[in-house]
Amino acid sequence: MSFALLRTLGPYLRRYRRRYVLGFSILVLNVAVFSSIPYILKLAIDGLSHGISVGSLAELAGLLVLAVLARGLFTYWQRLILITTSRDLEFDLRNDLLWHLEKLSQSFFQRFRTGDLMARSTNDLSAVRNMLGPGIMYSANAIVQFVVVLAILLNLDARLTLIAFLPAPVIILSVQWFGKRIHDRFEKIQAMFSSLATRVEENLTGLRVVRAFTREPEEAAAFDRLNQDYIQRNLRLVRLSGTFTPLLQTLLGVAFVLVLWFGGRAVLARQITLGGFVAFNAYMVQMSFPMIAMGWVINLVQRGTASLERLQQIFRSQPDIADGPRTDSSIASISGQISFRHLSFAYPAADGSAGPTILRDLDLDIPSGKTVAFVGRTGAGKSTLMSLVPRFYDVPEGMLLVDGHPAPRIPVELLRRSIGYVPQESFLFSDTLRANIAFGVPDATEEQIVAAADAAGLGADVAAFPQGYDAKIGERGLTLSGGQKQRTALARALLRDPRILILDDSLSSVDTLTEERILEGLSAFAQGRTTLIVSHRISTIRNADWIVVLQAGGIAEQGTHTELIGKGGLYAELYEQQLLQEELAAV
Amino acid sequence: MSSAQQEEEVLGKAYDGRLMRRLLGYVGGYWPQILLATLAALFGSITQVAGPYLNKVVIDRYLDPSHVQGSGSFFSAWLPANAYRGLADIAVLYLFLLVAGFGLDFIQTYTMQWVGQHSMFDLRRDLFQHLQRLQVEFFDRNPVGRLVTRITNDVETINDMISNALVAFFDDSFVLLLIIVVMFRANWVLALIALSVTPLIALGTMFFRRAVRDSYRRVRLAVARINTFLQEHISGIALVQAFNREEHAFAEFREINHQHRHAWTDAVFAYAVYYPAVEILSTCAIAMILWFGGLRVLDHTLTIGIVVMFIQYSQRFFRPIQDLSDKYNTLQSAMAGSERIFRLLDTPATLTSPAAPAVVAEGVGRIEFDHVWFAYQGEHWVLKDLSFSVQPGATLAIVGHTGAGKTTITSLLLRFYDVQRGRILVNGVDIREWDLTTLRRRFAVVLQDPHLTSGTIADNVRMGKPGLSDADLWRALEQADLADYVRSLPDGIHSVLRERGAGLSTGQKQLLSFARALAPNPPFLILDEATSSVDTETELKIRHALDTMVTGRTSIIIAHRLSTIQRADLILVLHKGVLREQGTHQELLREHGIYWRLYRLQYRGQAAGGNVAVPAVQNTAE
Incomplete structure (x- = not known):
């Protein structure tokens, strides 16, 4: 384990230092008591072979029970303390991980896929816990027991001890060797298992093509090959694991054969007593576990450190959009005036370099309190532009100004608090409708929630739900329609009473009439607030104060509805197409 | 995820006779292997139990003979009188038993795993092939994710039962039984x-x-x-x-x-x-x-040896008990898994070839829809009383606004679904009387989503007919106007496509799906034009390829391109499931009806300045 990794865990381990000390003390006591049990047997057998009083026999039997009771108590404590501590450590680590993730900016989440982050915060975290909990406990147990028993056995008969322990290094090494390989093969099989699943999924999603081309036999043959491959790989693992378990048994058995043979000779030579011989056997049984555990622990630590390294990659990432020395903390409120000055933007690519340019040299001034609509074809850069305002990505100072302040100088929390953002994809959380609406204002009153829902045109829908605002959303609860989801997302933004409202094509799933009605209802709310609307429906935005037509990352046209229609350009074309569509739908 | 997970986690009883018998059907064929494993377990248990007994013999015979009366154990007679030689003999015997135990244990584990894996293979194969037979409608009702679980995780639970629970059951019971017998014989x-x-x-x-x-x-x-x-x-x-x-x-x-x-x-x-x-x-x-x-x-x-033996057995007796109780859960999940698996296998395939399919003449023939009514669900008619016919070798274009039911026509013609009323005739024969495979093989099919597979370009073009020669393949690529591009690739037709044809442009994917459809040279063509726009050069290639494709074939095209529509012999205008207008381009324009509006909405831009090229770079965040 590298020093740097240990340093990361240091603070966590220190936090539970006292528990670890207590746990290890109990562990030592535990081993001491445990090691006395074969010795009691030795005394009893020696007594039996040389004559012993019934009273002494009863005493020894009683002592045995007492010893195991004490051992039971210690084991209980030890497990409770050490394993619970590892769970507490896991708890801390996981909390810290989420807290850190929450602060990281969007560019980080572009580099790491959700699935990858999920894997790190679940599998890797539990590998680290395994190292810190069972790993530490079993290795401490094994080492202490090894030392204590070895001392006793050396005292009983040094030569026999050395002989009996001949297989020990082989056992430890083979556990470690096989353990690693079995784990590797197992991982490969898991990967193969998912490719098997992917194959089936591909076949079923491409069902119509498969049928149309009468590909069923070939598909079945291809699946057979994969299927065959999968079981062969499994059998390869079985050859390994099927060798490993019996091998372990045999190696342990060899130790017993050695004790039987050389111990027997020692008894005959009167070097040890019969009781010593029996105790030797019993001690070897006790030693089986530490020997296996040693090899196993080595693997736990190897996996744990690899996982810790992967967690480190997250912890080392610094949040790049956060308040810092540039932040102007004298900015206490936002009024809502937005300026884009020669704004160009490209998403950072996975390797850190800049990707293709999405926005180029865009100039626009939006006075506070005005409603500005953005239209344009898919890929014109509308959503990207919207996502820059709440600083999901930062642009060089001077390209984006809010109230005349360069965006990177405004405290992040203040800026975001002043914005009601309704994204294109109305992402809701598996929680109650109420909690989803109050997402940005956790202490909102019932009246405020209802008012926001009504303003978003959701009120009537909620009234129809049996559980009203307490209805659970998500797979186990209510399935909302696309339009209902969007209106919930809208209510969520309205409840924040924002200075700037951003609607990123956020009503696309409701029908045109409803969208118009909602936007009409919103106009009272929007009074005095800066509103940015992206929409594909021109009919719904024609009343905006200003309309900007984006094309290929730049402004193609701008003006009021009437002006733009008069120009007969892209906007007019889009508008006419929409009228036709509505006409067709009505036929 | 949680609700689905909970549904999957419902565990019933650990044993269900009916299910078990069916499962045994899958395992039964491997009875020699199972017999071998059982024998190995039986003899293996002897080696596992031997240690304490040998200890007893050593103690009573050599180490502490003072407490022994009578002859003692049954093989004492064979043991040498000399204690040192006796010890060595027993130690060697013990070692031999250990090595034998190692072999037997391996044989048992490996054989049962082998049986488990092969039963799993059979079960997976059956499931997959059954899914290939089930009608498309079944997949509209059952989410793909759940079916994947059937074939992956559920089958795995059964493997677990066979290769772990069954093994442990034999192994542990034998060990327990043997220890009990030895103990009772001793005292x-x-x-x-x-x-x-x-x-x-x-x-x-x-x-x-x-x-x-x-x-x-x-x-x-x-x-x-x-x-x-x-x-x-x-x-x-x-x-x-x-x-x-x-x-x-x-x-x-x-x-x-x-x-x-x-x-x-x-x-x-x-x-x-x-x-x-x-x-x-x-x-x-x-x-x-x-x-x-x-x-x-x-x-x-009593001898000291026996006391020691009992002490040692007491330490070994409890592991098998714990082990056995462990397997209860395994059995339970295997039962639940097999219940779900067999339910899927028992779902009948309802849309199949007739027992005695009609023999239909080869060659270019007629396609006819005769008062066809169709609904995916209940009475929600997607097609209402649709009748039309396409003469041999003619090209029919079907146009309509979103939701008109155009794509459904493709699905019905390929018999993904059966019509509720009316009938569809190909070459004068109701398609329900055709052999299903024969019917589908007579069609060159281009669906909206090309759904290319991973593999080489050749693999993709050969999709419809695996045995095609390279010459046929090049002919198809030539006809689809893709040959030059493929030739320019370093690996030619053996160039490997990434997942779903990633790396090809949208237009190239379309052309490839053309080549794939053309390669077997079938007499009928059904083409659902992709709506996505492509650059002008590709557009010209597609037009050119289309020309080749319809020549000499009876073709039905769900059309989105003005050029396609204009070339058709007949245009059908479908609106909300009803055939509203038909005629040629000029005739329909003159009617000032739906077609006229569609034309102005979708096609006029194409007529004016060629196809308007939309910027190729699409921003992922939008």
Whole structure:
């Protein structure tokens, strides 16, 4: 384990230092008591072979029970303390991980896929816990027991001890060797298992093509090959694991054969007593576990450190959009005036370099309190532009100004608090409708929630739900329609009473009439607030104060509805197409 | 994820005779292997039990012969009188047994795993082939994810049962039985004493399993909640940040995380109690053996060797019991898994070839829809009383606004679904009387989503007819105007496509799907034009390829291109499932009806300046 990794865990381990000390003390006591049990047997057998009083026999039997009771108590404590501590450590680590993730900016989440982050915060975290909990406990147990028993056995008969322990290094090494390989093969099989699943999924999603081309036999043959491959790989693992378990048994058995043979000779030579011989056997049984555990622990630590390294990659990432020395903390409120000055933007690519340019040299001034609509074809850069305002990505100072302040100088929390953002994809959380609406204002009153829902045109829908605002959303609860989801997302933004409202094509799933009605209802709310609307429906935005037509990352046209229609350009074309569509739908 | 997970987790009984018999049907063919494994387990158990017995023999015969009366054990007669030689003989015998045990154990594990894996293979194959036969309609009702689970995880539970539970069952029972027999033969009173704690241990194990199962259930629930939370908050991180929700979300997560930790405490407690409890009970048994056995040794009615043997067996007796109780859950999930698997296998394939398919003349023929009514569900008619016919070699274009039912026509013609009323005739024969494979092979099919497979370009073009020669393949690529491009690739037709043809442009994917459809040279063409726009050069290639494709074929094209429509012999205008207008382009324009509006909406731009090229770079974040 590298020093740097240990340093990361240091603070966590220190936090539970006292528990670890207590746990290890109990562990030592535990081993001491445990090691006395074969010795009691030795005394009893020696007594039996040389004559012993019934009273002494009863005493020894009683002592045995007492010893195991004490051992039971210690084991209980030890497990409770050490394993619970590892769970507490896991708890801390996981909390810290989420807290850190929450602060990281969007560019980080572009580099790491959700699935990858999920894997790190679940599998890797539990590998680290395994190292810190069972790993530490079993290795401490094994080492202490090894030392204590070895001392006793050396005292009983040094030569026999050395002989009996001949297989020990082989056992430890083979556990470690096989353990690693079995784990590797197992991982490969898991990967193969998912490719098997992917194959089936591909076949079923491409069902119509498969049928149309009468590909069923070939598909079945291809699946057979994969299927065959999968079981062969499994059998390869079985050859390994099927060798490993019996091998372990045999190696342990060899130790017993050695004790039987050389111990027997020692008894005959009167070097040890019969009781010593029996105790030797019993001690070897006790030693089986530490020997296996040693090899196993080595693997736990190897996996744990690899996982810790992967967690480190997250912890080392610094949040790049956060308040810092540039932040102007004298900015206490936002009024809502937005300026884009020669704004160009490209998403950072996975390797850190800049990707293709999405926005180029865009100039626009939006006075506070005005409603500005953005239209344009898919890929014109509308959503990207919207996502820059709440600083999901930062642009060089001077390209984006809010109230005349360069965006990177405004405290992040203040800026975001002043914005009601309704994204294109109305992402809701598996929680109650109420909690989803109050997402940005956790202490909102019932009246405020209802008012926001009504303003978003959701009120009537909620009234129809049996559980009203307490209805659970998500797979186990209510399935909302696309339009209902969007209106919930809208209510969520309205409840924040924002200075700037951003609607990123956020009503696309409701029908045109409803969208118009909602936007009409919103106009009272929007009074005095800066509103940015992206929409594909021109009919719904024609009343905006200003309309900007984006094309290929730049402004193609701008003006009021009437002006733009008069120009007969892209906007007019889009508008006419929409009228036709509505006409067709009505036929 | 949680609701589906819970549904999948419903466990019924651990044993169901009917299911078990069907499962055995899959395993039954491998009876020689199972027999071999059972024999290996039987002999293997002897080697596992031998150690303490040999210890007893050594002690009683050589180390402490003073307490022995009579002949002792059954093979004492063969043992040499010399103690040193005797010890060596027994040690060698022990070693031999260990090595034999190693071999037997391996044989047993490997054989049963082999059986498990091969049964799994058979089951997976059957499931997959059954899915290939089931009608398309079945897949509209059953989410793909669930079907994938049937074929992957559910089958795995059965493998678990065969290769782990079954093995353990034989192995552990033999070991237990053998120990009991040896103990009772040695001394039945001591045997009863040694076994006296067994009921307590069995009971304790049962309680423990229940406690742990309960705790694990809560742990799984907590883990599912953690995963859901992480999934949602990582993919929705922008919202969390936009709504300044970080601290609140953290508090929420802390609570869930706490529940997870709490769910574990019961399991930790159960383990912390159970392990010592078993140890205390088994050591109590040893103390009793020491006491009762010791008294008899002092009476000279028992040997020390037997007492030692009992002590050693007491230490080995309880692992198999714990092991066996472990397998109960395995059996339970296997039953639940097989129930779901067999339910799927029992779903009948309702849309199949007739028993005696009509023999239909080859060659270019007629296609006719005769008063066709169709609904995917109940009375929600997607096509209403649709009638039309396409003459041999003619091209029919079908146009209409979204939701007109155009794509459904493709699905019906290829018999993905059967019509509810009316009939569809190809070459004058109702398609329900055709052999299904023959029918589909007569069509060159281009669907909207090309759905290319991973593999080489050649693999993709050969999709419709695996045996095609390279010459046929090049001919198809030539006709699809893709040959020049393929030739320019370093690996030519053997160039490997990434997943779903990633790396090809949209237009190239379309052309490739043309080549794929053309390669077997079938007499009918059905083409659902992709709506996505392509650059002008590709557009020209597509037009050119289309020209080649319709020549000499009876073609039905769901058209989105003005050029395609203009070339058709007849245009059908479908609106909301009803045939509203038909005629040629010029005739339809003159009607000033739906077609006229569609034309102005969708096609006029194409007529004016060629196809308007939309910027190729599409921003992923939008």
